[in-house]
Amino acid sequence: MSGLKLPPRLRMDGARAAWTQMSPALRAEAAQVLAAAGREVRLSAASLKDFDSSALSLLLSAARQCSEQGATLKLDDAPDKLRELARVYGVAELLWAPQQPAAGG
Numbered sequence: 036m037s038g039l040k041l042p043p044r045l046r047m048d049g050a051r052a053a054w055t056q057m058s059p060a061l062r063a064e065a066a067q068v069l070a071a072a073g074r075e076v077r078l079s080a081a082s083l084k085d086f087d088s089s090a091l092s093l094l095l096s097a098a099r100q101c102s103e104q105g106a107t108l109k110l111d112d113a114p115d116k117l118r119e120l121a122r123v124y125g126v127a128e129l130l131w132a133p134q135q136p137a138a139g140g
Contacts, residue, residue, distance in 0.1 A: 039064055040079045041090070050089035054096060061097055065104040076101045081112035091121055094130055 121127040
């Protein structure tokens with residue numbers, strides 16, 4: 036399991052610094068995953084408590100960076116409020132695969 040984690044606070048005033056710190060780690064993690072014949076770069080959002088829409092921007096940038104390297108970003112333990120914010124902004128499907136209907140109806 037990856038050690039990549041979002042910070043507890045991710046707001047406009049700190050988003051650029053967070054991306055500057057996270058981008059090289061994400062690039063290195065993607066390279067390791069691909070070298071091991073994997074495809075998913077895992078990022079934990081479990082500690083994310085205080086955030087605004089800039090968190091979505093950072094996550095979209097992270098997903099794009101992974102995609103450019105041939106990997107897929109998998110966001111784990113996202114808070115419900117983050118999922119709702121992504122839905123309101125119309126980007127939820129870019130961060131999470133749509134839920135598949137249950138088999139059998």
